[in-house]
Amino acid sequence: xxxxxxxxxRDVVVPGELLAEGLEFLPSGKAxxxxxxxxxxxxxxxxxxxxxxxVIPLAGRYMPKKMDIVIGKITAxxxxxxxxxxxxxxxxxxxxxxxTSEFIPRGADLTRFFDAGEYVYCExxxxxxxKFIKLSASRRxxxxxxxxxxxxxxxxxxxxxxxxxxxxxxxxxxATATEIVVGQNGWIWVYGAPEKExxxxxxxxxxxxxxxxxxxxxxxKQMLAEAK
Amino acid sequence: xxxxxxxxxxxxKLIVNGKRLDGRKxxxxxxLTIKAGVIPNADGSCALQLGETHILVGVxxxxxxxxxxxxxxxxxxxxxxxxxxxFSTTDRARPGPSRRSTEISKxxxxxxxxxxxxxxxxxxxxxxxxEVTNANAGTRTAAITAASVALADAGIEMRDLVASxxxxxxxxHICLDLFEVEDNFxxxxxxxxxxPKSKHITLLQLDGExxxxxGEKMVEMSMKAIEKIYDAQKRxxxxxxx
Numbered sequence: 001x002x003x004x005x006x007x008x009x010r011d012v013v014v015p016g017e018l019l020a021e022g023l024e025f026l027p028s029g030k031a032x033x034x035x036x037x038x039x040x041x042x043x044x045x046x047x048x049x050x051x052x053x054x055v056i057p058l059a060g061r062y063m064p065k066k067m068d069i070v071i072g073k074i075t076a077x078x079x080x081x082x083x084x085x086x087x088x089x090x091x092x093x094x095x096x097x098x099x100t101s102e103f104i105p106r107g108a109d110l111t112r113f114f115d116a117g118e119y120v121y122c123e124x125x126x127x128x129x130x131k132f133i134k135l136s137a138s139r140r141x142x143x144x145x146x147x148x149x150x151x152x153x154x155x156x157x158x159x160x161x162x163x164x165x166x167x168x169x170x171x172x173x174x175a176t177a178t179e180i181v182v183g184q185n186g187w188i189w190v191y192g193a194p195e196k197e198x199x200x201x202x203x204x205x206x207x208x209x210x211x212x213x214x215x216x217x218x219x220x221k222q223m224l225a226e227a228k
Numbered sequence: 229x230x231x232x233x234x235x236x237x238x239x240x241k242l243i244v245n246g247k248r249l250d251g252r253k254x255x256x257x258x259x260l261t262i263k264a265g266v267i268p269n270a271d272g273s274c275a276l277q278l279g280e281t282h283i284l285v286g287v288x289x290x291x292x293x294x295x296x297x298x299x300x301x302x303x304x305x306x307x308x309x310x311x312x313x314x315f316s317t318t319d320r321a322r323p324g325p326s327r328r329s330t331e332i333s334k335x336x337x338x339x340x341x342x343x344x345x346x347x348x349x350x351x352x353x354x355x356x357x358x359e360v361t362n363a364n365a366g367t368r369t370a371a372i373t374a375a376s377v378a379l380a381d382a383g384i385e386m387r388d389l390v391a392s393x394x395x396x397x398x399x400x401h402i403c404l405d406l407f408e409v410e411d412n413f414x415x416x417x418x419x420x421x422x423x424p425k426s427k428h429i430t431l432l433q434l435d436g437e438x439x440x441x442x443g444e445k446m447v448e449m450s451m452k453a454i455e456k457i458y459d460a461q462k463r464x465x466x467x468x469x470x
């Protein structure tokens with residue numbers, strides 16, 4: 001069959017939309033192959049890089065992946081660790097040994113390390129086929145997040161908030177003198193002066209609303225300049 | 229549905245000079261507007277108007293399953309709840325589930341299930357809440373069309389969208405997309421849902437009597453209309469990000 005591309009780079013595609021024909025092309029992201037054709041499986045932005053046809057999703061809940069860095073909320077203190085809400089359909093498990101690098105004696109009060117309702121900055125260490133999720137917070141920089149505010153965004157917008165090699169989040173951090181931790185699951189922790197925290201929350205809201213448009217960095221710079 | 233023209237209150241004719249009582253041609257769809265992303269609290273949503281039939285759909289999930297025993301270890305559980313608002317009909321519709329709404333919820337879930345990659349979301353539940361805010365025949369087909377847009381808007385992975393339309397028989401003529409009078413006093417009504425890409429039919433019901441030739445003609449007419457509905461669905465989803 002002849003190789004044929006049906007879309008352009010950065011087109012918005014919908015589920016079931018034909019992207020390309022021919023075995024030369026490779027589906028990636030939210031794209032799938034059926035016979036010789038490649039279709040989108042989710043609403044998203046198409047990206048064409050050589051033979052690779054990728055669909056970057058524009059919507060959707062967070063699905064945990066190994067090596068993801070996330071922010072979780074402790075929902076329960078169990079006998080052997082903690083149960084953590086990571087903004088997905090599944091509760092994650094933070095085992096006792098992965099909670100802290102400290103030695104925990106037998107019978108210790110686990111709420112000393114993490115109590116229900118507290119937030120933890122941690123890493124996804126394992127995701128099984130049936131989506132049982134293991135976390136770890138024992139190594140730096142993972143830790144309990146104290147104070148500050150939590151901003152929630154759609155997980156698919158996280159890459160835009162981080163920017164290329166962290167350019168966007170570093171720009172905001174430097175200009176507002178705040179500490180910002182961005183979780184892959186769409187939860188963002190901001191710590192700093194109260195008015196700066198509010199400013200960062202506004203900027204993140206703007207990025208989320210206009211994430212699919214170009215020229216975001218300039219808009220962020222403008223908002224930062226106006227606030228000064 | 230059905231019963232034909234012997235019912236009280238029936239108009240003398242349903243087709244006058246080749247035109248239907250609302251001025252449409254037999255193979256003409258009612259005006260269709262679809263809008264995606266209308267409910268901020270939902271993961272995905274859709275408002276659809278097909279003539280005087282108005283539908284609102286909210287999709288939540290994939291999320292934790294309640295009650296827990298419904299959870300499936302290898303795939304997501306899809307639940308559709310179809311409900312008619314009390315004010316959606318001329319007589320007040322009694323709120324809460326009924327025999328009819330339970331059946332329609334079931335057939336809608338069945339018609340959407342083949343298109344969703346349920347196996348990508350094990351141990352979760354996808355909730356599809358469908359509210360009919362104004363009913364004027366064809367609510368189940370409009371609900372399927374809207375629900376598939378809302379599912380796509382929620383970012384749930386799907387093989388294809390599902391588009392749906394009804395055909396029927398009024399005054400002995402095959403008509404597309406019946407409206408209330410034709411539905412009440414016509415001879416037959418046949419809702420059909422299809423995945424437009426693969427042309428797989430995911431719902432086919434029939435109420436009334438038709439011949440085999442009429443049936444074939446109705447399926448063909450539906451498939452033509454579904455192409456148009458599919459275009460409107462795609463447009464609605466893309467407009468949100470334009």
